[in-house]
Amino acid sequence: MWKIIKLVITIILIIWFINFISSCSKSQTYFVALGDSVGSGFGLDFPEESYPALLFNLLKNEQYLNNYVNRAVDGHTTTMVLDYLNNIDAEEKHIYENAKVISLNIGGNNVIVPFKNYLSNLQIVFGVEKITSGTENLIYGTRSLITGISEGIKNILSDSDDNCTVANTIVVSGINDIKTGIGSISTGAGEIIDGFPSAFSTFNGSFSPVLENELEKGINAFSIEFLEIIAWLKENAPQVIIIVNTIYNPFPQQVLGSSVEFSIVVDRLIQAMNTIIIQESNRGYLVADIYAHLSNIKMMRFNINPSTGSRLSFDVIHPSAEGHLLIAQLNYNTFIQSKK
Helix, strand or coil: CHHHHHHHHHHHHHHHHHHHHHHHHHHCCEEEEEECHHHHCCCCCCHHHCHHHHHHHHHHHCCCCCEEEECCCCCCCHHHHHHHHCCCCHHHHHHHHCEEEEEEECCCHHHHHHHHHHHHHCCHHHHHHHHHHHHHHHHHHHHHHHHHHHHHHHHHHHCCHHHHHHHHHHHHHHHHHHHHHHHHHHHHHHHHHHHHHHHHHHCCCCCCHHHHHHHHHHHHHHHHHHHHHHHHHHHHCCCCEEEEECCCCCCCCCCCCCCHHHHHHHHHHHHHHHHHHHHHHHHCCEEECHHHHHCCCCHHHECCCCEECCEECCCCCCECHHHHHHHHHHHHHHHHHHHC
16 A cells, blocks of 8 residues: 555656646746847946836736846947857757747947948047047146156255155156157147048038948848848747847937938938838848837937946937837837737
């Protein structure tokens, strides 16, 4: 009789263990944020304010999923996202295999990066950096010079030759720092002046052949790599619902009086990528039309001065907390509509 009881208990424990393992496996359902700095929440005070975090909470409350990972990275282009996906390890791939929802925000940097590189090549960025560095050297050298003179006067009054030598060294070092600072400021100013005509022309909507060529490369890369990203996700996350954001204009006309001509040209580039996103949605992903909702919006939906520690960064590209809330709601509505 005791043997029968032990056998029954053993069978019950085995069944319970199998059910436990099965329930644990089923409970691992992921929401994955993929893309660029919009997805990573650049410029926000708290990560919880980003649209992926807000969207995850909405989906979790509806018990669609219960795990959240954010793989969006500042500065990522379609090339970088594709490189990341093609080189993930087995543990990372497991997340995608168990993903239920993936939100993808990508493409803006395919346009922004060529602009940044072009302006950098004009030496304007380097010129500003040299002026900043030169100013720091100038301030430091002036302080050293004042300190050295002050020490020298004290030492003369005390008739100390050794201390006078130290004071002379401080004075000479200060003078050299001042010379270096003035040189850096002069060089930086020269580089800015040299690059300014081309930069001015760019922001008035007239692009050089070099810039046009780089922008064309960025758009062409997007047209190919975006579809490769979708194909990878469909293959490696077979149960997933993919929500793709259209790309908003990172240089809207109303922010800080941006050049109308420049903004219009950028808008055409953005629309070329958005056309691909919308037309190719028959490949099995949803589209949240962020572009349509962030066009002609108030400045308050952009981070004009997002706080980064003690610094202020003048950023007219990334959405504010209010903008992220709007994007999260648009993603959520898109998801809910697909369920009806």
